[in-house]
Amino acid sequence: MLDVANMDWRRLLDALPCYVSLQDPELRVIWGNTVHRRDFGEAKARTCSKIYKLRKSQCADCIVKKTLEDGEERSKELQLTTRNGERLNVIAHSAPFYDATNQLLGVVVTKVNITSVKEMQKQLIMVGQTVAGMAHSIKNIMMGLDGGIYIVNSGIKDDDQKEIKDGWEIVLLNFEKLSRLVKDILYCSRDREPNYKLINPNSVVTDVYNLFKDLAVRYSIEIKLDLDPGLDEAVIDPDGLHTVLANLVTNAMDACKMDLWKDTHLIEIRTKIGSDGSTIFEVADNGMGIDKELKHHVFEDFFTSKGDKGTGLGLMVTQKILKEHGGEITFRSRPSHGTTFVAIFPKRSIEGAKSGNEGR
Numbered sequence: 001m002l003d004v005a006n007m008d009w010r011r012l013l014d015a016l017p018c019y020v021s022l023q024d025p026e027l028r029v030i031w032g033n034t035v036h037r038r039d040f041g042e043a044k045a046r047t048c049s050k051i052y053k054l055r056k057s058q059c060a061d062c063i064v065k066k067t068l069e070d071g072e073e074r075s076k077e078l079q080l081t082t083r084n085g086e087r088l089n090v091i092a093h094s095a096p097f098y099d100a101t102n103q104l105l106g107v108v109v110t111k112v113n114i115t116s117v118k119e120m121q122k123q124l125i126m127v128g129q130t131v132a133g134m135a136h137s138i139k140n141i142m143m144g145l146d147g148g149i150y151i152v153n154s155g156i157k158d159d160d161q162k163e164i165k166d167g168w169e170i171v172l173l174n175f176e177k178l179s180r181l182v183k184d185i186l187y188c189s190r191d192r193e194p195n196y197k198l199i200n201p202n203s204v205v206t207d208v209y210n211l212f213k214d215l216a217v218r219y220s221i222e223i224k225l226d227l228d229p230g231l232d233e234a235v236i237d238p239d240g241l242h243t244v245l246a247n248l249v250t251n252a253m254d255a256c257k258m259d260l261w262k263d264t265h266l267i268e269i270r271t272k273i274g275s276d277g278s279t280i281f282e283v284a285d286n287g288m289g290i291d292k293e294l295k296h297h298v299f300e301d302f303f304t305s306k307g308d309k310g311t312g313l314g315l316m317v318t319q320k321i322l323k324e325h326g327g328e329i330t331f332r333s334r335p336s337h338g339t340t341f342v343a344i345f346p347k348r349s350i351e352g353a354k355s356g357n358e359g360r
């Protein structure tokens, strides 16, 4: 039977999942409930700024101080640090604490941990920005298509074969851009098992080379192939591999276009067999390279240094495809010299690929 009249209320507060603490008029924390003790240690009458390792700016607008002054309740979002060094986002609420004679003894502070909500909020903002970025990319591509169609039409009207050919090239280029963007969006929007097939890796590389070679000429970039003739078969999802290579070559071309230091630009696509039988693809460029500060960010979801010309989907999707294959992607880069991306697909047999448990 619950005896509410004689209940020890501290035990009730101890059972709560949010932080509850009591602060005296000198702002010292004189008691904290179980979760408070777990994350911030024993109160030991330490001041709140010490216990929660608050920044000065947060103390400048102290809700506990204000509640002590006027007896009004207040709420505020704060960043605290636990005794293990973990940063938390909380909503703190201060309420006056009176004795039986209505004398203000201190302030009861409750804090609700909203760190995961904040994280989700950040991700939602990022998704919003990404969708806006994609819409922008699609708009740019549509404008490119529009321009190409205009040139083709005008060529047909004037019966000018060269104009038709030039316009058609622009249409094809933008069509390829659009289909790559759609593929990237599809790849990153769901988890999928690779559609393993026994393929000739060198012929996928050659397909990608054929796709980009004319465009490269237009930007005065040379693309060279260095294919290991011994690499005649591997079990890889051909669409996934095509997407990986197309993304790496597109990035390499962008890096060459943005490079202001060299007169001639070269991209080399290489294939090799690893000592463990893995299939290795390298895409090397002598473009602008990757700055030291950017190196840690290139694989981050939606990271781009290209403003509204990039979505940051390329390497995100590339890394996802490699992970799905149980492989890995790495790079080495020297700013203003160039970059080499290395994609390694582990060896697997077609039977193992079907059962889905080999090479992982």
Ligand SMILES: Nc1ncnc2c1ncn2[C@@H]1O[C@H](COP(=O)(O)OP(=O)(O)OP(=O)(O)O)[C@@H](O)[C@H]1O
Residues within 6 Å of the ligand: 247, 251, 252, 255, 285, 287, 288, 289, 290, 294, 298, 303, 304, 305, 306, 309, 310, 311, 312, 313, 314, 315, 316, 339
């Ligand atoms: N070969 C490269 N040389 C220099 N920087 C590179 C290279 N490859 C990638 N990066 C850097 O990594 C970033 C992320 O690349 P990612 O392919 O994910 O996105 P993006 O190319 O910016 O956009 P999108 O792929 O949508 O066109 C690029 O913005 C660029 O800063």
Ligand SMILES: [Mg+2]
Residues within 6 Å of the ligand: 247, 250, 251, 310, 313, 314, 315
């Ligand atoms: Mg890219």
